[in-house]
Amino acid sequence: MAAREGWRAGAELDAKEALALGEEGDLAALMMAAARVRDAGFGATVTVSRKVFIPLTQLCRDVCHYCTFAHPPKKGQRAFLTPDEVLEIARAGARVGCDEALFTLGDKPELRYAVVREELAALGHATTLSYLKEMAGLVLKETGLLPHINAGVMGEEDLLGLREVSASQGLMIETTAERLSARGGPHFGSPDKRPAVRLATLEAAGRARVPFTTGLLIGIGESRRERIEALLAIRDSHARHGHVQEVIIQNFRAKPGTKMAGAPEPSLEDHLWTVAVARLILGPAMSIQAPPNLQPEGLKALIDAGINDWGGVSPVTPDHVNPEAPWPALASLGVATARAGKVLAPRLAVYPRYLDDRATWLDCDVAPHVLRRADGAGLAHESAWRVGEEERTRLVDWPAAPVLAGEDATLDAILDTAFAGRELAEADIATLFDARGARAQRVFEAADALRRETVGETVSYVVTRNINYTNVCAYRCGFCAFSKGRQHAHLRGRAYELDLGEIQRRTREAWERGASEVCMQGGIHPDFSGETYLAILRAVKAAVPQMHVHAFSALEVRHGAATLGVPVPEFLLMLKEAGLGSLPGTAAEILDDEVRAIICPDKLTTDEWLETVGAAHRVGLRTTSTIMFGHVDGYRHWARHLLRLRRLQAETGGITEFVPLPFLHMEAPLYLKGGTRAGPSRREALLMHAVGRLALHPLIPNIQASWVKLGEGGIVAALKAGANDIGGTLMDESISRAAGGMHGQEFPPDRMEAAIRMAGRIARQRTTLYGEAPSRQKQRSYAADALAPRIEPAAGRFARVGSLAARQG
Missing domain, CATH: 3.20.20.70 (Aldolase class I)
Structure with missing residues (x-):
């Protein structure tokens, strides 16, 4: 018995x-x-x-x-x-x-x-x-x-x-x-x-x-x-x-x-x-x-x-x-x-x-x-879709999900907790990421309903220009195909460093083409100092005082502070006084040191990122938040990342939006060595937007889909899975293109709005901080001239502005 x-x-x-x-x-x-x-x-x-x-x-x-x-x-x-x-x-x-x-x-x-x-x-x-x-x-x-x-x-x-x-x-x-x-x-x-x-x-x-x-x-x-x-x-x-x-x-x-x-x-x-x-x-x-x-x-x-x-x-x-x-x-x-x-x-x-x-x-x-x-759970991709590539289908693709028999009490309980605005458990968030077939569709539909309830039918975007002022970087992140050593011209182009005149020219051109923002990030040039970043800000504001400057990752901020010998909060105040308007929430990758030890072992830690971004919020600077996923990470890591963002936002309230960035594998060094997956599956990429909406509700109301990673078809799908923003027009996208992305370097307003209409939604041009874009800039953005050729001077051993060696010498 x-x-x-x-x-x-x-x-x-x-x-x-x-x-x-x-x-x-x-x-x-x-x-x-x-x-x-x-x-x-x-x-x-x-x-x-x-x-x-x-x-x-x-x-x-x-x-x-x-x-x-x-x-x-x-x-x-x-x-x-x-x-x-x-x-x-x-x-x-x-x-x-x-x-x-x-x-x-x-x-x-x-x-x-x-x-x-x-x-x-x-x-x-x-x-x-x-x-x-x-x-x-x-x-x-x-x-x-x-x-x-x-x-x-x-x-x-x-x-x-x-x-x-x-x-x-x-x-x-x-x-x-x-x-x-x-x-x-x-x-x-x-x-x-x-x-x-x-x-x-x-x-x-x-x-x-x-x-x-x-x-x-x-x-x-x-x-x-x-x-x-x-x-x-x-x-x-x-x-x-x-x-x-x-x-x-x-x-x-x-x-x-x-x-x-x-x-x-x-x-x-x-x-x-x-x-x-x-x-x-x-x-x-x-x-x-x-x-x-x-x-x-x-x-x-x-x-x-x-x-x-x-x-x-x-x-x-x-x-x-x-x-x-x-x-x-x-x-x-x-x-x-x-x-x-x-x-x-x-x-x-x-x-x-x-x-x-x-x-x-x-x-x-x-x-x-x-x-x-493999996908993030170690199973197979459902489709031929890959991040950054043109849409393609197989002759026999994965079938559409049939309707499930019966109820799903576990999934319903998780969704109810999310709609109530309560923090989800790590295991529950991982369960949402593992949703497949009809269950994944239920998660998409729930996120879309919560989006409608929270922010309505409007989809926003910002007219912006990327200015990546150098691709020289002292770090060797395994996912990055953008950064170059000073003399490594064979790695997808030569190393460069823009002078202040070229940064100002690009800023003025962006303003004339309707931009209300310049987004500036670069590699960590070993000879840059905090003065370099301050000089870049001053140059932009001198060229176009009205331009919002959205710039500098947490890593750049910490590098600048260290070179000047000042605390991070003090350096952030210096940046703000020089014209910094907000910070991109980049360099986050995956906020879990288990993953960071593999993909960026010499970069800042999870706690350092959270401390830096939190310090920015406390001095009055807003930031975005990002996740770069689909490499060596898994669903539990994604869940931890979202929970850390939620808790930071609960403490400081300074995050404007959550931006999922699917890993572009094609030229990533660690992928080429056989050490990573080929990015997330389409299901996973869409779920990151949906689960982000659910897990961060109501603290972070804006979920952004990246056209650079997803393409037009992908952003339309993301807009039906919880997203309400499709980012910036960019004008000069270079980081994803260096990694093998094929979706171009600019997504102008007319195409932005066509994609939004395709999703059955209402388009809105915004500012960086989600205000209304100036009417004059809107008019310019719809009739922009072609970009002039870029000038990218070769990088030397020493920085052109704010040289650390000169300061120490």
Whole structure:
């Protein structure tokens, strides 16, 4: 009875308690308990991998009595796919948005067939595994698809070799019942199906640190007790090594032309029983999968029984192991998942926890390929959209989210707290960022409703000019492609430093073109002093006294103060007296030192940023606030960042707006070294605006969408997800363009307002501090002349103005 009550409560089961489940016949109770355990580990998300199936060879030394995949050599038919054929399949998958290349093949056919040995020799290989390694490496290099390899029984050395070219590997245990290998059994004559050798491969994979897939094939003659024994063997191996990333519970399908063509197939109820028992034995953290094409009428029931994954589904290749069972379309799989109250999400061939610890689990040459496809939770991007790039779609894109079945009390409670203006918990904010499908749409709609309630239907923008006065920087931030060393002309252009005359010329030109603001930031030139920044301010105000100067990051402020030997608040007052009107909330990146230690280890800390911005507010200077996200960070870091901004605003009230800045990866040094993701997904980029609206309400009323990062289509979408501002026209955008952004350097007022109208909203030209733009400047902004050529004098060793060396010399 104790064991019975243990599983009902979702408790961890010892071997004796697990074996006792073999006598449990209350399927409904088992499924309810398993679903609770699954929900504790995976919540509302059910995953699927978009894959291509590459059957490298269908020859095998084994003769399983239920298999139609493997067959003897046929006259005139090659034993292996050629490299061109392999790449043709992989490229077809890449074109339609697949992430995984599933290599499936027979087990060591060269040990049985001379024709295989001859063909391998002609290909320059002695073994099937050697050729497989070459082909997996070719697919990874040429297409970026992540190889998942099912190559049969292998030793540790073989697994380590394939680890160099794959994200994950797998081998179904199928059964630990030795009797099924005896004469008359389904595995008779198949040496690689002996339980001991398959379990040895499972152990070797653990020692080799390979993220591994395994599982059971049910209905081939095993008993329920024997299924549990196999599950316990898998659990024990995983306990030793931590390498089993998913367990498949696959149902036997009888196939014509095999010795088991007349064998009875397991019923749906038997399949559900096994799934539920597997979940109860393996616990909440293990991914449990059932192939959807083998049980098409039982999809909702399988979710109800405790699965959290559908395995790999291909939009371009059949299931070569079960060719009679076509894959479901992703759209129909999404509908079936929604009917069970869950959301379908794409995943990678390697699961998030192994990507998080990639130094342990992934080869250093494979890990960058995985990172490029990952979102902030370690799953896959839903679409082909990338920050800073032109809009593009795949031939088979992620399906629109179907309406969810039932209520979502957890999400409703979080949204209710946000609407009430109360601070959300870190975990609740992270939950909002992890919203997918219909749940993400609910978050967007809630943020849009809160925006409407808070600031109405008006969308604002400011006519401004960026003036980046130098790209010389003493810091080496891993995300920055803008800054240059003094003599590094090969890094996307030469190092420059503007003189005061050019800054004044650009200021006057901006005023004549309708600007009410100049936004000025630059690299931290090692010879700049606080006097440099003061001189820049004075020059701008001398050129156009009416111009609002929005300038200097927290890092620049601290650098200037340090060089003058004055406290930060005192230097801020000096800047204000010289003409500074407000500060951009940049240099924030992610306000969490765990992330900053990776992307900008020599930059200011989280506390230093908060102290500097808070000091600006206390001397009467308003600031914006930003987040630069989508690199090495995760949802918990984003949540902490928002909470720190909220608490700062509650204390000082000096933040005018929140500006999400999705990471532009293309030219970022850390990305080029394989150390970051390729920016956030489109879902994540939009959620940052929506969650920002919800988490910062009512303290920061303005949420800004960046056209530089999102493009016109992206800002229209952001305006429907909580944003009410689309930033500045910029005139001279250079930082994002240096990072590889393709959305241009200016977004003039007519295009700004067209995008706003496209979102069904009302346009308003504003000042930096959200006042009404001067009418004369508005008129000028709609009829601006083309910009004159810029002058960017080469930077020297010493600053042109306010030289630190001169002050110290």
